[in-house]
Amino acid sequence: MNHQNSQAWAVSGLERLNALNSDTLNGCLQTFILAKQVDGLSPRSIVDYQQKIKPFILFCQSTGIDAPKDITLNHVRLYLQKKRESVSPISVKDSFSNVKVWLNWLKHEGVIHENPMSGERPPKVPKRIIQPFTPTHLKELLELCTSGTDYCAARNTAIVLVFIDSGVRLAEMVSMNISSINMEAGTIKVFGKGAKERLVGIGQQSRRAILRYLLFRKSTEDVLWLTEEKKPLQARGIQEIIKRLKRKANIQGVRCSPHTFRHTFADNMVDSGVNVFTLQRLMGHTDLKTTQTYLRGLKPNLIEETYKHNSPVDRMHLK
Numbered sequence: 001m002n003h004q005n006s007q008a009w010a011v012s013g014l015e016r017l018n019a020l021n022s023d024t025l026n027g028c029l030q031t032f033i034l035a036k037q038v039d040g041l042s043p044r045s046i047v048d049y050q051q052k053i054k055p056f057i058l059f060c061q062s063t064g065i066d067a068p069k070d071i072t073l074n075h076v077r078l079y080l081q082k083k084r085e086s087v088s089p090i091s092v093k094d095s096f097s098n099v100k101v102w103l104n105w106l107k108h109e110g111v112i113h114e115n116p117m118s119g120e121r122p123p124k125v126p127k128r129i130i131q132p133f134t135p136t137h138l139k140e141l142l143e144l145c146t147s148g149t150d151y152c153a154a155r156n157t158a159i160v161l162v163f164i165d166s167g168v169r170l171a172e173m174v175s176m177n178i179s180s181i182n183m184e185a186g187t188i189k190v191f192g193k194g195a196k197e198r199l200v201g202i203g204q205q206s207r208r209a210i211l212r213y214l215l216f217r218k219s220t221e222d223v224l225w226l227t228e229e230k231k232p233l234q235a236r237g238i239q240e241i242i243k244r245l246k247r248k249a250n251i252q253g254v255r256c257s258p259h260t261f262r263h264t265f266a267d268n269m270v271d272s273g274v275n276v277f278t279l280q281r282l283m284g285h286t287d288l289k290t291t292q293t294y295l296r297g298l299k300p301n302l303i304e305e306t307y308k309h310n311s312p313v314d315r316m317h318l319k
Contacts, residue, residue: 023111024066025057032105042191044171052098055079068106073116080123089125096122131254132264138164140249147248151216151228156241158209159225162188163258166200167265167283169193170258174235176224178214183207192284200282266291 029050036046059079060071076099083092096117103115133141138160145157163173172190180189186207187199202210210224219226225233238258246256254260262283269279280291 023068025060025068028068028106028111029053029057029102031109032102035105042171042193045193048094049098049102052095053102056095056099068103068112071103071112071116073120076117076120089123093123093125130260130263132267133251133254133260137249137251137254138264140251141245144245144248149228154209154213154216155225156245158206158213159238159241160245160261161206161209162202163261164264165202165206167262167269168200169262169284170235170238172200172284173238173258174225174233177222178224179222181210181224183211190284196284196286198281198284 032053033046033050036049056076056079059082060066060075063075065071065075076096079099080092080096083095087095100115100117100120103112103117106112107115141160142157145160146153148156159173162168162176166188168190169192172192175191176188182188186202186204188202189197190200191197217226219230221230221232223232225238227233227237242256242258249256266279266283269282270276274282276288276291280288283291285291
């Protein structure tokens with residue numbers, strides 16, 4: 001590092017240190033973010049905290065307060081009520097959770113004596129059943145992947161197949177590396193929420209699609225999914241690919257998004273006989289309740305069909 005760069009680093013480092021030592025709302029947020037980075041939280045989680053807590057700070061500042069000790073429960077309630085006017089109930093609940101985590105951390109650090117949100121229940125979110133893709137939808141999407149350049153056709157086909165086969169989150173798809181793929185075993189190592197590592201599976205067709213894509217790819221980058229300019233494909237890029245496919249396929253009545261592939265995966269796994277505990281592990285959920293939210297849309301005759309062949313009494317011939 002040359003002398004000029006060293007000076008610049010010293011100035012920027014000093015500015016950040018001064019901000020971290022500040023007891024203002026912004027200073028406390030920066031200190032919180034640094035602590036979470038040291039804890040090893042994923043970049044996505046860090047960004048999520050910033051995006052959810054910063055607007056709350058701006059709201060508090062607009063009411064004339066700039067110190068955590070002055071935040072009251074009514075500030076939080078008014079902020080959430082204002083959010084309800086422009087965002088979905090799930091976004092309001094996310095804001096509630098992130099702000100509460102931040103205030104809990106401030107209490108733990110001794111910045112505030114009590115968290116004004118302690119004992120406050122999160123806002124209710126209407127239970128919504130997300131309809132999975134049908135086999136017809138998936139065939140249409142895959143047929144439309146062939147349009148465009150050979151490179152894009154191969155890449156987009158592989159992305160859709162891996163989504164269907166593995167049930168991964170969008171962030172997990174974005175972070176996939178070539179070195180994390182075991183073609184022989186049919187597994188990919190991914191990093192889920194909280195930087196937790198797990199293996200997901202892919203079948204033979206998905207493996208063949210990845211190999212075909214790699215033939216067109218011609219890059220030394222370890223990141224698996226690349227743009228035509230050979231730069232890492234970001235989450236927004238994958239979302240745009242799915243949106244374009246939806247527009248061309250004219251799919252109605254089903255939300256066409258990466259997350260719908262996850263619901264489709266869960267639906268198909270349960271249909272094929274996978275139990276909820278195995279599904280929990282495959283989807284990378286730490287809480288079984290989270291997995292159960294994916295099962296609300298199961299076919300009404302699932303219990304009837306299951307008991308035709310799996311009734312304990314019938315199988316043991318007790319009578």
